[in-house]
Amino acid sequence: MTAQIKGLKEISYFDCLGGGQIYVQGKYAYIAHMDAPAGTTILDISDPRNPRQVAHIAIPPGVHTHKVRVENDLMLVNWECPPPYKLGENFQGGLAIYDVSNPAKPRQICFYKTAGTGVHRFDFDGRYAYITPEVEGYHLNIAMILDLKDPTRPEEVGRWWMPGQWVAGGETPDEGYRATWCHQILRQGNRLYIGYWHAGMAIVDIEDMSRPKLISRLQTSPSFPHPTHTVLPIPFELMGRKIAVVADEDVRKLRPSPPPFMWIVDITDEKMPIPIATHQIEGFENTHMPEFSGCHQPAEQVYGTEIPTAWFSFGLRVVDIKNPYRPQEVAYFVPEPPQGFKTAGTNDVFLTKEGLIYLIDRNRGMHIVERI
DSSP states (O other), rough: OEEEEEEEEEEEEEEOOEEEEEEEETEEEEEESSSSTEEEEEEOOTTTSSSSEEEEOOOOOOOOOEEEEEEEEEEEEBOOOOOOOOOOOOEEEEEEEOSSTTSSSOOOEEEEEEEEEEEEEEOOSEEEEEEEEETTTSBBOOOOEEEEESSTTTTEEEEEEEEEOOOTTTOOSSSTTTTTEEEEEEEEEEEEEEETTTEEEEEESSSSSTTOEEEEEETTTSSSSSSSEEEEOOOOTTTTOOOTEEESSSSOSOOSSSSSOEEEEEEETSSSSEEEEEETTTTTTTTOOOSSSOOOOOOOSSSSSEEOOOOOOOOEEEEEEEEETSSSEEEEEEOOOTTTTTTTTTTEEEETTSEEEEEEEEEEEEEEEOOO
């Protein structure tokens, strides 16, 4: 299978082990890998046509550190037990914190321990981290806010969970396989926008971080069989409306179905989120397509109405939402499959202010492309 490209041009390719997330800060790109012993790779991208590795952090077997964020010279990476979530005897999950004031010499300054399988995804604004850990007394992952004013001693300032998760408090969890757990958190202003897997999306008020309060939920599962992955609030109005892009993930579907799609949700009245449109790649009507074929993760950096989105085996898809009632694909890039694989595995995407788009493949390799 040869690469397919429209409306974009490839700037460069960097050969590396597969990754779960790529994050760009200044002249450096940070790649969080999927599988041990590969942990985190740091690249000098001052010349994006020639990325150059300057550091790598290895990790032990039985863990993956597949998510990374960097702000204020601090790099945060998760420590999690990878699927199928079978904990090794000495496994310890949590959040590793590094000083990357010199990116070529990352220095770990703290490891924040958590229970169970550890931390999945998270957001970080340079002061507060919004993480998704397992916590003693709770069923699976919940939402937690950490204060990193002193990054060597993170302090919990607040937590929030779906009703039913606090088993130590007498609540009763769902019976499904990892059906209700906090998957991804994004902060905008005094709100958290949370993808909560088969429990849908949630908007949470953190005006008082010590007492997060639910504003609303929107649950599409089980009517739609895919879990809610990411809730991305758009930082400006479209056609006079406040909009969120919501990505379901093409894994662990409840029953056979075509791959999931991107939702466009009107959150103008945040107490009543309303789906107003969906987007899917043409030709995705086949119920029996394998997992990792469909929607996964939009770029969380939004500078205009074109939203680059990682679409697993169908690569990068750029979706224009200027008319939120009618999203349209305007560009795409489907890389050649990495050696030894039948398809691409585009897992994450980062958009810079300058318009460069960084893609990490979950199996192998990083591409840099730009819009034309």
